Structures are given as C-alpha cells and as structure tokens.
Amino acid sequence: MPRPEKSNGRGTKRLQLDWKFVQRFCSIQKILFPSWSSQSVLMFGTLLCVTLTEQLIIYQVGILPSHFYNVLGDKNYSGFKNLLGTAMVLIVVNSTLKSVDQYICNQMYVSWRKTLTESLHSAYFQGRVYYTLNVLREDVDNPDQRISQDAERLCKQMSTMASRLIVSPFTLGYYTYHCFHSTGWIGPVSIFGYFVVGTVANKILMGPIVSTLFEQEKLEGDFRFKHMQIRVNAESAAFYRAGKVEHMRTDRRLQTLLQTQKRLINKELWLYIGVNTFDYLGGLLSYIIISIPIFTGVYDDLTPGELSALISKNAFVCIYLINGFTQLIDLSTTLSDVAGYTHRIGELREVMDDILRKQCDYDPADFNIHGGPTDTAFILDSLSYKSPYSDQLLVEDLSLKISQGTHLLVVGNTGTGKTSLLRVLNRLWEADSGFVQMTTCFGPRGTLFLPQKPYLTDGTLREQVPFITLLMLPHGIPKILNNLRSVDDERIIHFLELAGVSSLLKRTGGLDEKVDWNWYDVLSPGEMQRLCFARLFYLQPKYAVLDEATSALTEEAEAQLYRTCKQLGMTLISLGHRSSLEKVVDVSNIRFEEKWASVRI
Numbered sequence: 001m002p003r004p005e006k007s008n009g010r011g012t013k014r015l016q017l018d019w020k021f022v023q024r025f026c027s028i029q030k031i032l033f034p035s036w037s038s039q040s041v042l043m044f045g046t047l048l049c050v051t052l053t054e055q056l057i058i059y060q061v062g063i064l065p066s067h068f069y070n071v072l073g074d075k076n077y078s079g080f081k082n083l084l085g086t087a088m089v090l091i092v093v094n095s096t097l098k099s100v101d102q103y104i105c106n107q108m109y110v111s112w113r114k115t116l117t118e119s120l121h122s123a124y125f126q127g128r129v130y131y132t133l134n135v136l137r138e139d140v141d142n143p144d145q146r147i148s149q150d151a152e153r154l155c156k157q158m159s160t161m162a163s164r165l166i167v168s169p170f171t172l173g174y175y176t177y178h179c180f181h182s183t184g185w186i187g188p189v190s191i192f193g194y195f196v197v198g199t200v201a202n203k204i205l206m207g208p209i210v211s212t213l214f215e216q217e218k219l220e221g222d223f224r225f226k227h228m229q230i231r232v233n234a235e236s237a238a239f240y241r242a243g244k245v246e247h248m249r250t251d252r253r254l255q256t257l258l259q260t261q262k263r264l265i266n267k268e269l270w271l272y273i274g275v276n277t278f279d280y281l282g283g284l285l286s287y288i289i290i291s292i293p294i295f296t297g298v299y300d301d302l303t304p305g306e307l308s309a310l311i312s313k314n315a316f317v318c319i320y321l322i323n324g325f326t327q328l329i330d331l332s333t334t335l336s337d338v339a340g341y342t343h344r345i346g347e348l349r350e351v352m353d354d355i356l357r358k359q360c361d362y363d364p365a366d367f368n369i370h371g372g373p374t375d376t377a378f379i380l381d382s383l384s385y386k387s388p389y390s391d392q393l394l395v396e397d398l399s400l401k402i403s404q405g406t407h408l409l410v411v412g413n414t415g416t417g418k419t420s421l422l423r424v425l426n427r428l429w430e431a432d433s434g435f436v437q438m439t440t441c442f443g444p445r446g447t448l449f450l451p452q453k454p455y456l457t458d459g460t461l462r463e464q465v466p467f468i469t470l471l472m473l474p475h476g477i478p479k480i481l482n483n484l485r486s487v488d489d490e491r492i493i494h495f496l497e498l499a500g501v502s503s504l505l506k507r508t509g510g511l512d513e514k515v516d517w518n519w520y521d522v523l524s525p526g527e528m529q530r531l532c533f534a535r536l537f538y539l540q541p542k543y544a545v546l547d548e549a550t551s552a553l554t555e556e557a558e559a560q561l562y563r564t565c566k567q568l569g570m571t572l573i574s575l576g577h578r579s580s581l582e583k584v585v586d587v588s589n590i591r592f593e594e595k596w597a598s599v600r601i
C-alpha cells in the first residue's frame with residue numbers, strides 16, 4: 001500500500017479560494033443547515049428580520065442630520081424639539097437591535113459549533129476511524145486540533161460574517177435604488193465598478209493567505225501535541241532528566257510556528273493595505289458622485305439650506321452604498337480565515353468518509369455478529385499479514401482454530417507480529433491473504449481483548465470496571481449512567497479484591513466518588529493491569545485475549561490472575577514472549593488438567 005503523501009501545506013498543496021473551497025464550504029453548510037425547519041435556519045431567519053429592522057432604523061438615523069439642517073436652517077424651534085425626541089427614540093431602538101443582532105450571532109456560533117463538532121465526532125468515533133486516522137493515515141495532520149479548535153474558529157468567523165452578509169443583498173438593493181434616484185445612473189455604476197476592482201484586487205491578495213493559515217494551524221497542532229506528549233509522559237521524562245532536550249525541541253516547534261505566523265502577518269499586511277485604501281477611496285468616491293449633479297447645474301434652483309440638506313441626504317445614500325460594498329471587502333480578512341479552516345475541516349471529513357467507505361468494503365457485515373460454530377472464537381486459515389507500508393510478511397500461512405476450553409499460548413520474539421495478529425483479528429489491519437473469521441461477538445458474551453497498554457477511561461472507579469458494558473447497552477447515554485448506578489456494588493468490590501486492587505476503593509473514597517486525577521498518572525502499571533483484570537472478571541467473557549496483560553506483575557500474581565480467569569470459565573488466548581507465561585501454562589495444566597495449545601510466531 002503506498003504511504004499517503006504527507007501534506008505540509010507548503011509545497012504539496014495549494015489551498016486557495018477555489019472551486020474546492022466552494023465544494024467544501026457547501027458541504028459544511030449542509031451540516032449546519034440540515035433542513036428548512038432546523039434551529040439554525042430559524043435563528044438565521046430571526047437574524048435577517050432583526051438586521052433588516054436595524055437597517056430601516058439606521059436609514060432613519062442616517063437622514064437625521066439632513067432634518068436637523070432643515071429645522072436649524074429654518075430656525076424652527078418646535079420642529080427641532082420634536083426631532084430631538086424622535087432622534088433619542090431611534091438611537092435607543094437602534095442600539096437595542098444591534099445588541100440583539102450580536103446576541104443571535106453568538107447563539108448561532110454555539111449552535112453551529114455543536115452541530116459541526118458532533119457531526120465530526122460521529123464520523124471520527126464510527127467503527128475504527130479514529131484508529132486509522134491517528135495511526136495509519138499520515139495525510140491528515142492533527143485531527144484533534146481540527147475537531148476541537150479549527151471547527152470552533154470556523155463557526156466563530158462565520159457567525160461574525162453572518163449578520164453583515166445576510167443583510168447586504170437587501171441594503172445594497174435598497175441603497176442602489178436610492179442612489180440611482182438621487183444621482184442618476186452615474187452613482188450606482190461607478191460604485192459597482194469600484195467594487196469589482198476591489199474584489200479582484202482582494203482575491204489576488206487573499207490567495208497566499210489561505211494556504212499559510214492552513215499551515216499555521218497545522219504547526220499550532222504540532223506545538224500543542226508536543227506539550228501534550230510531555231504532559232502525558234511527564235514522569236518518564238523526569239527520570240531521563242529530559243527537561244533540557246524537550247525544552248529545546250518544544251522551542252524549536254514554537255519557532256517554526258512563529259515563523260509561519262510572521263509570514264502570515266506579512267501577507268496579511270498587503271491585504272490590510274488593500275482593504276483600508278479601498279475604504280478611504282470609497283469615502284472620496286461618494287463626494288465625487290455627489291459633485292457631478294452640483295457642478296453640472298442640476299440643483300441650481302435650490303436655496304443654500306435646501307442644497308445642504310440634499311447634499312447631506314445624497315452623501316448619506318452614496319456613502320452607505322459604498323459602505324455596504326466596503327463592508328463586504330472588509331470581510332476579505334475574515335473570509336481568508338474561513339477558507340483556511342474550511343479546507344482543514346473539509347479535508348478531515350473527506351478522509352474520514354474515505355476510511356469509512358473502505359472499512360465498509362472490507363468489513364461488509366456487522367463486525368459483532370457472525371454466524372459460526374458457537375464453541376469457536378476465531379478461525380484462521382492460511383492467514384498471512386504484514387505491517388502497514390511494509391512489503392515483508394510478518395506471519396505466513398497461519399492456520400488456527402480457537403475453541404472453547406482449549407487455551408492458547410502465542411509466543412514469539414519482540415516484533416514478530418503477535419499483537420499484529422490481534423490487529424488483524426480486530427480488522428484494524430487488513431490481512432495480506434488467507435481467511436480470518438471472528439465467530440463470536442465482541443464483549444461479555446463473546447471475546448474481550450486486554451491490550452498491551454492498559455486502557456482506562458476518565459470517570460469514577462465504578463466506571464472503570466464495567467467500562468465495556470457501556471458499549472453493549474443499546475440505550476442512550478442517560479440510561480447507561482442509570483444502569484451503572486444499579487450495577488451490583490458487591491460484585492464489583494469482590495472482583496476488585498480478586499484482582500488485588502481493593503485498596504483503590506479507599507483511595508477514591510468509594511465506587512462513585514468523582515476523582516479529578518488522570519488514572520494513568522496515579523496508578524502504577526501493575527495496578528492498571530490488575531484493574532483491567534477486575535474488569536475482565538466482572539464481564540466474564542467466554543474468551544479473553546491477553547496481550548502481555550501481566551507484564552508488570554510478578555509470576556505468582558500472573559498465575560493467580562490466570563487461575564481466576566479459568567475458574568470463571570474463560571478460555572484464554574495469551575500472547576507474550578516471557579518464559580513465565582509458559583510456566584503459568586504448565587502450572588495450570590497440572591492443577592486444572594486443562595488443554596493448552598501453543599503457537600510460536
């Protein structure tokens with residue numbers, strides 16, 4: 001299998017405001033606006049009403065100065081008083097509407113973030129996508145960063161754009177009409193022409209920003225990952241006195257990130273210059289447009305008072321039309337951010353879809369349900385497999401049937417492919433050739449795997465023990481939690497004792513006490529392995545696959561745990577390279593007169 005090309009955003013990919021961006025953007029919009037009656041559409045509709053009303057009020061506020069010119073020019077005191085009252089009301093309504101507009105945008109941001117992140121989660125956690133994405137695929141950097149941070153920033157930027165974009169077709173239409181009414185065709189045509197020039201210039205300036213932002217986000221993810229590595233492995237790093245080395249490496253990542261950030265800022269400078277020049281030239285353009293009818297004598301018959309009121313009104317209309325366009329141009333900086341994040345999230349979704357499609361092709365039936373002999377766990381026939389991206393077979397022509405009552409010991413040197421056999425059995429890796437079938441289901445009534453690295457989840461002690469049953473329950477999460485509460489306390493405590501970790505009860509203060517520690521930091525490797533055995537005892541599957549699951553324990557403890565498994569009726573498939581395992585097997589053979597088969601790979 002060719003190794004996917006790693007994207008670094010610098011050479012291999014040119015991410016632009018192109019057709020690909022439009023496609024990715026539209027597919028994200030489909031998630032955010034799933035139907036006409038969805039919450040986002042309703043919020044968008046409300047936002048449209050609010051911003052339209054806001055624009056009407058803004059228009060009234062905008063033409064206030066021309067009214068003031070009129071009443072002050074005419075020395076109309078009562079008119080002035082009435083106008084002052086109207087102006088106060090308009091200003092209060094205007095500021096309230098502005099705040100409501102902002103409020104709806106913020107609500108939309110949260111709702112969009114929820115919808116988008118949940119949609120990414122459902123693809124990420126489906127099947128084995130999170131494994132393939134993190135371990136086997138190198139074409140997508142930092143999936144965690146894309147889901148947690150890029151999705152958030154995309155929603156934030158889109159929500160800031162929303163209220164300006166949503167109302168612009170209406171305001172532009174409205175003010176174009178007014179502008180045409182006041183200045184004739186010269187006004188709207190010159191403003192539209194000006195906008196086209198500005199858009200083309202900004203599109204050119206935005207191009208390099210999108211790909212640099214993409215790269216910056218990748219480096220941001222790498223930098224955070226480095227800190228996470230140190231956080232997770234703090235103790236091992238401390239034993240190695242790795243502070244200096246890691247300081248240097250982390251600083252190096254920071255430097256690379258900052259260099260890219262500087263490049264981004266440099267590129268943004270040109271865009272800012274473009275946007276600001278466009279803004280100020282726009283202000284000038286409005287006066288040029290107004291000056292044309294004045295100097296061509298169209299308004300020669302007006303009194304100076306009427307003329308200044310008209311100039312003020314026309315200036316407002318032109319300025320507002322130009323302002324409508326410049327606001328769109330101002331969005332260029334936000335749009336380039338949106339494009340960068342859209343590419344990152346779009347790419348992640350495409351790769352996850354690709355993984356899911358391939359998984360379905362490879363694994364058409366539901367993995368948990370297989371018809372087959374009930375007394376058999378796995379059937380392997382002439383199975384050959386290799387590690388990803390390697391041409392050399394790890395194991396060739398392995399035929400094996402794992403049946404109930406016959407325990408199996410799989411031994412072999414380091415790196416010979418023992419754990420890889422489990423990866424193939426679990427469909428994490430594809431077999432090169434041959435046949436492999438898991439004939440039982442995964443879980444308490446079938447097969448359970450204890451991987452080399454103990455797996456603990458966050459939560460209470462109770463949540464660690466029957467952890468896997470969460471997967472088995474067909475109900476929603478709240479029901480699962482309720483079910484957990486009703487789980488038999490005595491059974492859990494009994495199995496914690498059998499596994500030799502009942503002391504944890506004292507440390508946590510009880511099964512349901514919330515702990516604010518990371519289980520990986522506070523338990524010793526042996527305790528973690530024992531806790532996994534307590535889970536195994538509790539779940540009592542028919543088959544237990546133990547991959548070096550006792551590597552941190554003494555031989556006696558190992559023998560004791562194996563004995564308990566067998567007493568509980570489990571058939572064991574044990575993988576390892578330690579001679580002690582073979583001893584355990586011998587001891588068990590004598591004591592329980594059970595069958596053990598062994599395979600060396």
Ligand SMILES: Nc1ncnc2c1ncn2[C@@H]1O[C@H](COP(=O)(O)OP(=O)(O)OP(=O)(O)O)[C@@H](O)[C@H]1O
Nearest residue numbers: 135387388412413414415416417418419420421577
């Ligand atoms: N994600 C991966 N990508 C590429 N190669 C891998 C990956 N995981 C493991 N390998 C390689 O596959 C080979 C077999 O690994 P495996 O984990 O099966 O060894 P093992 O027999 O279980 O070793 P040990 O006794 O040390 O646990 C090793 O050479 C390993 O480096």
